Each structure stands twice: as C-alpha cells, then as structure tokens.
Amino acid sequence: MSLDMPKFSDLDALYSPDAKVATSMYEDPELFKLEMDKIFRNTWVWVAHDSEFPEKGSFKLSHVGLEPVIVVRDRKGVIHVMLNRCRHRAATVCEVKKGKTSSFQCPYHGWGYGLDGSLRALPYPEQYGDDFNKEQHGLQRLRTESYQGMVFATFNEDAEPLVDFLGPEVCRYIDLFMKQGGGFPVKVLGEHQFSVPMNWKVQLENTTDAYHFPVVHKSFMQSLDGETEEIFRFLETGKGFVEDLGNGHSVMAMIPELIDLDENLDAPIPERFTELAQELRDEGYPEDQVKKIVRAVGGAGFNLNLFPNVSFSLAFFRVLTPVSVEKTDIRHIAIGMDGGPAAANQMRLRLHEHFQGPMGFGSPDDAEVWERVQRGTKGGETLPILVNRGIVDEVPGALGPRGHVSAETGMRAAYKMWKRMMSQ
Amino acid sequence: MTEMSKIDSRALLAQVTEFLWAEADLLDRKDYDVWLDLWQGTGFYTLPIGDTEDFANALNLCHDDAKMRRDRIVRFQQGFSISSAPPAQTVRTVSRIVIEKAEGDVITVRSAEHVVEDKFGRQRLWAANMTHTLIATDGGFRIRNKVVRLLNSDGMLNSFSYLF
Numbered sequence: 001m002s003l004d005m006p007k008f009s010d011l012d013a014l015y016s017p018d019a020k021v022a023t024s025m026y027e028d029p030e031l032f033k034l035e036m037d038k039i040f041r042n043t044w045v046w047v048a049h050d051s052e053f054p055e056k057g058s059f060k061l062s063h064v065g066l067e068p069v070i071v072v073r074d075r076k077g078v079i080h081v082m083l084n085r086c087r088h089r090a091a092t093v094c095e096v097k098k099g100k101t102s103s104f105q106c107p108y109h110g111w112g113y114g115l116d117g118s119l120r121a122l123p124y125p126e127q128y129g130d131d132f133n134k135e136q137h138g139l140q141r142l143r144t145e146s147y148q149g150m151v152f153a154t155f156n157e158d159a160e161p162l163v164d165f166l167g168p169e170v171c172r173y174i175d176l177f178m179k180q181g182g183g184f185p186v187k188v189l190g191e192h193q194f195s196v197p198m199n200w201k202v203q204l205e206n207t208t209d210a211y212h213f214p215v216v217h218k219s220f221m222q223s224l225d226g227e228t229e230e231i232f233r234f235l236e237t238g239k240g241f242v243e244d245l246g247n248g249h250s251v252m253a254m255i256p257e258l259i260d261l262d263e264n265l266d267a268p269i270p271e272r273f274t275e276l277a278q279e280l281r282d283e284g285y286p287e288d289q290v291k292k293i294v295r296a297v298g299g300a301g302f303n304l305n306l307f308p309n310v311s312f313s314l315a316f317f318r319v320l321t322p323v324s325v326e327k328t329d330i331r332h333i334a335i336g337m338d339g340g341p342a343a344a345n346q347m348r349l350r351l352h353e354h355f356q357g358p359m360g361f362g363s364p365d366d367a368e369v370w371e372r373v374q375r376g377t378k379g380g381e382t383l384p385i386l387v388n389r390g391i392v393d394e395v396p397g398a399l400g401p402r403g404h405v406s407a408e409t410g411m412r413a414a415y416k417m418w419k420r421m422m423s424q
Numbered sequence: 425m426t427e428m429s430k431i432d433s434r435a436l437l438a439q440v441t442e443f444l445w446a447e448a449d450l451l452d453r454k455d456y457d458v459w460l461d462l463w464q465g466t467g468f469y470t471l472p473i474g475d476t477e478d479f480a481n482a483l484n485l486c487h488d489d490a491k492m493r494r495d496r497i498v499r500f501q502q503g504f505s506i507s508s509a510p511p512a513q514t515v516r517t518v519s520r521i522v523i524e525k526a527e528g529d530v531i532t533v534r535s536a537e538h539v540v541e542d543k544f545g546r547q548r549l550w551a552a553n554m555t556h557t558l559i560a561t562d563g564g565f566r567i568r569n570k571v572v573r574l575l576n577s578d579g580m581l582n583s584f585s586y587l588f
Contacts, residue, residue: 190483219505364583
C-alpha cells in the first residue's frame with residue numbers, strides 16, 4: 001500500500017533527500033491521522049517503566065498514539081497492555097491513573113475483566129444466546145515486550161521483536177543509561193506533565209537538538225555554579241557527537257566523559273556533590289560506593305532518542321504523546337535509586353525540579369520555542385524547515401552517520417524512519 | 425482557635441487577609457524583590473504534585489529554599505528566559521481565607537487562589553488551595569512556608585512564567 005491519499009503520495013516533498021521538512025508536516029490534520037495509523041499503530045511504542053507498577057495487580061494508564069491503554073501486571077507477574085475500552089459499548093473500564101486491583105469492571109453494564117484482559121463475567125449473559133463466546137470478548141490486547149524495565153507495546157502482530165527494533169547500539173546505550181542507578185535498580189520517582197500546542201515531531205526533533213541549548217537555556221546556565229556551567233558548555237568544547245543508531249533512533253552525547261558512569265571513578269568529586277558525598281560517608285557507605293553513587297546522581301552524559309516517543313535524556317525519561325496535529329503532551333519522568341540512600345534520591349529530585357517541568361528553569365523556555373515553531377508555520381507554506389545542519393562533515397558510525405554534537409543527524413535519523421514507515 | 429476570643433480572631437483574620445491580598449498584588453505586578461523580602465529565611469515555597477506532605481522525598485513542581493527562590497526571581501528578571509521575556513500577564517483573586525491555627529506568633533492560614541493568565545491572546549485559568557505559615561513580627565507578617573496545591577497538580581499542566 002502506498003500512501004492512501006494522493007495528496008501525500010510524494011514523500012520526498014514532505015521530507016526531501018537534502019533534509020528539508022515541508023511546513024505541512026506540522027500542520028496537516030490528514031497527515032497526522034495517517035501518522036497515527038502508519039507509525040503509532042505499527043511500531044513499538046513506550047508505555048511504562050517496570051517500577052511504575054511493581055506488584056502483582058499493579059497497573060497504570062498510558063497511551064499508544066491516541067489510544068488509551070492499561071498497563072498491568074497479572075498474578076503471575078506477566079505484563080499485559082490492553083486497550084482501555086469495554087468490548088460491549090466502548091466505555092473506559094479504568095479511570096484511575098495508577099493503582100492496584102484484582103480486576104477491571106466496566107461501570108456502564110458491569111462487564112468484568114481479569115488482569116490479563118479476559119472477559120470473566122457479564123450480567124444476564126443469556127440474552128446473547130448460547131453461542132456467545134467470552135473468549136472472543138476480552139479487552140483488546142497489544143503485543144508487549146520490555147528491555148531493562150522499559151515496557152513497549154504495539155498493535156502490530158507482525159512487528160519485529162523489540163530488541164531487534166532497538167538494535168544492538170540502542171541496547172548498549174540503554175545499559176549504560178541505567179548505570180545511573182549507582183548499583184541500585186532504577187526507579188521512577190515521579191513525573192512532570194505539560195501540554196504544548198505543537199506537532200509531535202517538533203518534540204521528536206528537540207530531544208536530539210544540542211544547538212538550542214546555550215540559547216534557550218541561558219537563564220538555566222546562569223543559575224549554575226561555575227564548574228557545572230562549564231560542563232554544559234558542550235558546544236564550545238565540541239568533544240561530543242550525535243549518531244544515527246538505526247530505525248529512527250539516535251544518541252546525542254553532550255558530555256562524552258559521562259557516557260560510561262563506571263569509568264574515571266577516581267576523578268575528584270565535583271564541588272556541588274561534596275556535601276552529599278560527606279553525608280553518604282557519615283551514613284557508613286564505603287568510599288568506592290560513595291563515588292559510584294555520587295557519580296550516578298548527576299546522570300549520564302547523553303540523550304538516547306528512540307523513535308517514536310521516548311528519550312532517555314541525561315537523567316530522566318522524556319515521553320511524548322500526540323494529542324492532535326497541533327497538540328502534544330509531554331512527560332518528564334524523574335528516576336532514582338530503588339533502595340538507594342534518601343539523600344542521593346533527594347538530590348536527584350531537586351536537580352530534576354531545577355530544570356524540568358512546568359516550573360523548571362529549562363522546560364518552560366523549551367515549551368515557549370516549540371510553540372513558537374507551531375505559530376511560525378502558520379506563514380510561508382512553501383518555505384522548508386531545515387534539518388540539514390552538520391550534514392557536511394558527517395562520518396560513518398557503527399550503524400549510521402555520526403556528526404558534530406550540534407548536528408541535526410538525530411533528526412535526520414528520525415525523519416528517515418518516518419519516511420520508511422509512512423511508505424509502507 | 426480556642427486560645428482566642430471572637431474579637432481577636434476577627435482582627436487577626438482582617439490582618440491576615442490584608443497581607444494575602446497585598447502578596448497577591450505583588451505577584452500580579454511582578455514586584456518580586458519586595459515579595460522576596462516578605463520571606464523569613466528558612467522555609468520553602470512549594471508546589472507539590474498530588475496530596476503528598478513529604479515534599480523532600482517527592483517530586484514537586486517546585487520546592488524552593490531561599491537560594492532557589494532568589495535564583496528563580498533572577499531568572500525572571502534577567503531577560504534571558506524566553507518564556508519570561510515577556511511573561512504571561514496574570515490577574516488573581518485570593519479568597520475563602522481560613523485561619524487554621526494560631527499559636528504564639530505562628531499562624532497557619534488556608535485560602536483559595538484563582539489565577540487567570542494571558543499570553544499569545546490566549547487565557548488559561550488555574551485554581552489552587554494555598555497554605556501559608558506566617559510569622560507575626562513587629563514589622564508585620566513574614567512568610568515561613570507557602571504551599572500551593574494546584575487543583576490538577578498531578579494532571580497535564582502548561583508551563584508557568586510567573587508565581588502562584
């Protein structure tokens with residue numbers, strides 16, 4: 001099947017071979033509908049982290065594209081992702097965002113479903129006749145797989161296994177990212193949520209955009225101590241890189257010396273962490289563990305960007321949920337050390353609050369420029385949006401091109417995948 | 425309230441109301457330096473998420489000690505933050521003021537706050553329950569702690585370029 005609408009039959013006009021994006025990519029509601037179908041219903045979409053529903057019967061609500069789903073752990077510990085829609089007359093069967101239950105019951109006519117989505121019972125079933133088959137009326141289930149506690153789901157029964165979709169380089173970077181547990185399992189500590197009047201791809205681009213950092217986040221930089229500000233001057237030092245990791249994924253390494261948190265553990269503890277280090281020593285942690293934990297508190301030195309909806313972003317998970325062609329919900333999920341020292345997790349929480357969320361020193365400025373992109377594209381329908389920065393001096397990486405830290409290599413990786421999925 | 429006579433409590437309510445209205449006026453006029461001076465050093469300005477009381481161990485929208493409050497104001501005023509230059513304009517009302525506790529010079533006050541913000545020709549409405557812990561001093565009240573619980577703090581919000 002080529003594109004269903006003749007209007008979009010020329011994909012090169014939407015994303016050109018020389019890396020220019022058409023204005024309608026952010027603007028066209030019909031294109032948005034096609035994207036939801038061809039991308040969000042067809043590939044692995046991130047829905048949850050293990051620690052958000054840790055026990056048997058724990059669940060959380062999430063989305064796959066526009067579609068509301070329940071992520072739940074059954075009595076045997078198996079994770080299920082299913083559509084939050086009663087098979088009778090479509091009412092949602094759950095409106096509690098997070099919790100624990102033994103079943104889901106539709107509030108409208110009382111159809112009851114098990115934790116695996118199977119239809120258990122319904123009032124007065126005899127009116128459906130003898131051949132009514134309960135097994136065919138369970139909640140619609142999605143394929144569900146996870147890697148390192150990150151749970152993904154897809155409507156596509158033919159999708160390749162999750163680890164193949166992620167590929168070896170992405171898996172390697174996920175393993176590295178999770179080292180910020182500091183020897184403890186990574187645990188979700190909370191989330192910031194904000195909605196932005198922008199197309200979802202504006203967000204997809206931003207997670208792999210180092211170029212904007214010193215401009216948009218100048219006020220954040222100025223609130224840092226000198227040593228930390230120095231770290232965030234990664235455009236000037238230029239040691240970082242962006243690399244296409246295949247299947248639309250990419251990594252943007254801003255602080256290469258913090259890619260592997262187990263390396264250089266003997267480096268001196270930065271000034272801003274000396275108080276925490278002393279507190280951990282006073283609590284009786286041995287010096288090598290103090291160094292490991294303190295290093296982990298600052299987060300990893302890279303953003304790993306997965307197509308189409310999640311980014312492992314320095315020290316947190318960033319999730320996008322498309323709502324409409326001009327509206328996208330953003331979640332900034334704070335993570336910490338499960339069972340780790342309270343002082344270390346408190347510091348992670350304060351660092352997260354400092355930059356992220358509706359009142360952070362960073363996110364509100366991001367949200368402003370994303371909205372400005374959406375407002376700007378009201379004019380100049382024929383003008384292209386440029387994502388060709390850094391294309392001139394890219395070199396081959398393990399799976400795809402690698403460019404300067406401020407190159408738009410990651411955006412090109414995402415748009416290449418966008419094109420591939422939209423052409424299927 | 426048992427310690428106070430009816431007349432005392434009415435007088436206190438009037439004084440506290442006057443203070444909260446003056447604070448609201450400062451925040452709408454973005455007279456932040458004067459607002460910072462209302463604080464008595466050690467406390468926190470907190471916008472929690474959900475109904476937690478354990479702010480230190482939870483993720484909040486903000487949980488500012490004196491330094492973070494000052495840094496936040498500097499960010500608003502320096503002109504480098506695109507979301508605050510210019511910021512949204514706000515008009516707020518503080519009402520339904522209840523003195524929950526008055527012990528010695530420490531007064532705990534609950535109130536309702538409605539904020540309407542305007543930016544890009546678009547208005548948004550926010551509602552919150554506030555709790556102020558005030559200290560009565562010779563120079564008037566000082567804020568020790570202020571907790572603002574947005575009605576949908578654990579839901580989908582927008583970004584804020586002003587204070588509640």
